[in-house]
Amino acid sequence: MKATEVGRELLYPLTDTAIVIAMIFFWLLFGLAQNSGLLGIVLMIILMPAYLRYLLYLLEARANNRSAPAPDMAMFNPADNFWSLAPVVLIAIAVWAGILLVPIISLLGVMLIGVALMVVVPASMAVLAITHSPAESLNPAAILRMVRACGAAYFAVPIVLIAMSCVFAGLYMAGVPLFLIDLATSYQIVLLFTMTGAVLYANKVAVLVDIPDPVEPTxxxxxxxxxxxxxxxxxxxxxxxxxxxxxxxxxxxxxxxxxxxxxxxxxxxxxxxxxxxxxxxxxxxxxxxxxxxxxxxxxxxxxxxxxxxxxxxxxxxxxxxxxxxxxxxxxxxxxxxxxxxxxxx
Known part of the structure; x- marks a missing residue:
């Protein structure tokens, strides 16, 4: 992607009212959950799958050059589209892995693993959005094919994510209020999915990439x-x-x-x-x-x-x-x- 295209994608979420409203909606609810004790845990369990489902729908819409979807009650239904709940498992694994690894490999080692995840996660989410197959989204061969199909443009996504994480860390150390950093992080997460979708659309990856279709029931x-x-x-x-x-x-x-x-x-x-x-x-x-x-x-x-x-x-x-x-x-x-x-x- 050219520098102008990257700049345009950085601002894309702000140009769509549906995305802005959804981002603020989930940011406020997550903030409420963080400050509600045991009730907040229940709220978080309800919110997290719906939020990740919305982000995947957003990626799909961007990859197909469609308007961004608005959150609706169907996204809060755990029985609908089980494939879209796969990121919940990935996040749980990543969080517990980080907790277990900090005493072993130091904070720097965990940060390096975090950087590696930022490189891999966009491709994994792209595979999930195309195939609707959680198994394929964890398949290293499918992830590698996705990166190859996107070409050099793919790396614009992890570079932006890593750069934003560094900026947020600096702002936190400078004493910027935590709620503003949380809001900026929400924007970063939305960018992960919108930019990934934009890269897919620019390279027509949903049509060209050779990823096996998920196995249908006989x-x-x-x-x-x-x-x-x-x-x-x-x-x-x-x-x-x-x-x-x-x-x-x-x-x-x-x-x-x-x-x-x-x-x-x-x-x-x-x-x-x-x-x-x-x-x-x-x-x-x-x-x-x-x-x-x-x-x-x-x-x-x-x-x-x-x-x-x-x-x-x-x-x-x-x-x-x-x-x-x-x-x-x-x-x-x-x-x-x-x-x-x-x-x-």
Whole structure:
């Protein structure tokens, strides 16, 4: 990057109102957390993931030449975008490593490690922003590829970070109020991500760098996860039904079914799962609703199979009263005299 470009990037956060507001917002909240005792620890636990998530979104926006995002409540949701929480682990490791190493290698040694981290962290965060893979962001080979792809411009980022750290240390020794140094440090952290994003955009790194895509779950993995979630729902429903609350158990299953992508397949899964219970009665009651849907969907073959299975489990089983004429007509239309005979007995 040219000197003029570096200068422009140094001032970039101040040119975007959303970034300025976000920076002051988090600075004030972190200041509150630092002076709130035990409550501050809780606040810090909530704030840190949201702050790091915002910074990564900021890097992504800058790398794609988009407007900076404004903080929103979704950033405080720990269950959203787990990949963006990877820096929390890195910070924890760095802090504990520093605490453990100071007695061993002296403060100067820790400072040198800090400088090394300032050289590596921008590339690591860039890899994380591109791949959304925490494992790749710690992969030395991926980090090295990122540095090579950015070229000499990459080193403008750690140079600026190191220079600012030296200036802040001098200001602290000169007696500048700590809250001002904290605010300046907040600006430095924002610069780490905006400048890294600017370097990525200038070199089109998100398109050119050869970093493997994160491993996506296979079809088998997704099916296994879905079965696992359905099993939890079935177990919960069994708890209701085994205590005599059949309607409560079925209501729990129906609530889950409302969010199923393939409802017919889900009904079939729950029906067969219930048949494994010590009593087939819940499955047979559930089958009445399942059959009503199959009739509505004109799934003749599936409906006939379901009727035959239910009658096999219990010859006294019958469809819902409002469906009996349709079932008789269905069986007659397909020549299933055996089913008609059983249903009429």
């Amino acid at each position: 079809t088998d993995d997704l099916a296994r996860d879905l079965d696992h979630e359905r099993q939890k729902v079935a177990n919960h429903a069994y708890g209701f039904i085994s205590r005599g609350n059949r309607q409560g158990g079925f209501a729990h299953i129906r609530q889950w079914l409302e969010n199923e992508a393939v409802v017919e397949e889900a009904y079939q899964w729950f029906f067969h799962e219930m048949l494994k219970w010590e009593s087939a009665d819940p499955a047979l009651f559930f089958a009445q609703d399942y059959l009503a849907l199959l009739l509505e969907w004109k799934k003749d073959d599936e409906a006939l199979k379901l009727i035959a299975r239910c009658l096999h489990e219990n010859a006294r089983w019958r469809p819902l009263p409002e469906n009996r004429d349709d079932v008789n007509e269905l069986a007659a239309r397909h020549g299933r005299e055996d089913l008609l005979t059983q249903l009429r007995n």
